[in-house]
Amino acid sequence: MPETTAKYLNMLALLLALLIVVFIIDFIVRKILLSVFTTFSKRTETNFDDILVQNKLPRNIAHIIPLLIVLEFIPIVFADFDYFENIVEKSLQVFAIILTLWIVRSLLNSVHDYLQMLPRFSDKPLKSYIQVFMIFAWAIGILSAFAIVTGIPFLKFLTGLGAASAVILLIFKDTILGFVASIQVSINNMVHIGDWITFEKYGADGDVIEISLATVKVQNFDKTITTIPTYALISDSFKNWRGMVNSDGRRIKRALNIKQNSVKYLKTEEVDNLKNIGLIKAYLIKRQSDIDEYNSKKNIDKSLLLNGRNLTNLGVFRKYIEEYLKHHSAINKDMMIMTRQLAPTSQGIPLEIYAFSSDKRWENYEYIMADIFDHAIAAVPYFDLEIFELPSNSSFLNN
Incomplete structure (x- = not known):
């Protein structure tokens, strides 16, 4: 070889x-x-x-x-x-x-x-x-x-x-x-894994499941995954719901639009009828007494309701909703409870409910809010008020 x-x-x-x-x-x-x-x-x-x-x-x-x-x-x-x-x-x-x-x-x-x-x-x-x-x-x-x-x-x-x-x-x-x-x-404590964030620019609305060097992964509530560049968290605006989760309640902020031409002064007999509503009976008695005393002292001519001081159906309804919220079992009584009137618009007078639910879980929160507005909408006619609504096909057919 x-x-x-x-x-x-x-x-x-x-x-x-x-x-x-x-x-x-x-x-x-x-x-x-x-x-x-x-x-x-x-x-x-x-x-x-x-x-x-x-x-x-x-x-x-x-x-x-x-x-x-x-x-x-x-x-x-x-x-x-x-x-x-x-x-x-x-x-x-x-x-x-x-x-x-x-x-x-x-x-x-x-x-x-x-x-x-x-x-x-x-x-x-x-x-x-x-x-x-x-x-x-x-x-x-x-x-x-x-x-x-x-x-x-x-x-x-x-x-x-x-x-x-x-x-x-x-x-x-x-x-x-x-x-x-x-x-x-990390230093500014902006986002943690598990935080619920809303990032409209990238269509993200859900929980953060991963934070890496290049991307942040968000699992949306429909179980889809949205990937966001990490540097977008400091260059763009997004909403972190951690403050709400860590707080004692979740905010309810929604309004009913009341038709302006349904607002009126209440006559004495109308006030007496509303005294049958338990939540505002004490309020109406005291308020009516104060108004009558004022008008009597000032010698107000009450032949015209416009004169002097009067109760309005919208004002009494506003007080009723406020009392209803204070007695609602799912509302946190230690946080702000308010029913306020916003500026009138072409679609009526917005009457806004501002309160916080004790249960912050999304499903329960939606149920609580729906329950409150179911009651509020059904209560509107008892105060001779109307909710503004654009005409539908059935409205024209009835006419």
């Missing part, structure tokens, strides 16, 4: 034997580490070790020993082929860098998953910080790999990239903006 052929066959035989041994060792070490981690995790109270297994940290660490063995025996396998030896050694060194990054990523992901289970950190954007760290780690790893392949010292290679810094900044513009935004969001 020619000497050259013998050398190639020798190299292939040694390489094959090395690969078989390395795969066997890798399999054995991986099984041992997984068994050790699994056994250890069952005996400990913390679930951090379980999370390490889930994020494949033992599997990645198991590759270290086979890699060291290969690096040790490569000079023997390629003893007659210096060129191949150099290429394989550089390839293994690059793989060593990648393996180190895998181990770091698995460890950081495990720390993230563990901290997210703790109440203190469950609403913190930890993922964005881990992503920032991994970007720098991958950048250093890639530069180190290039330095190994080209044979240029790392510091010298890094210095040569100074001229390309403008291009790098342009490429990583969104990443840099996201990093700065995530820091500001």
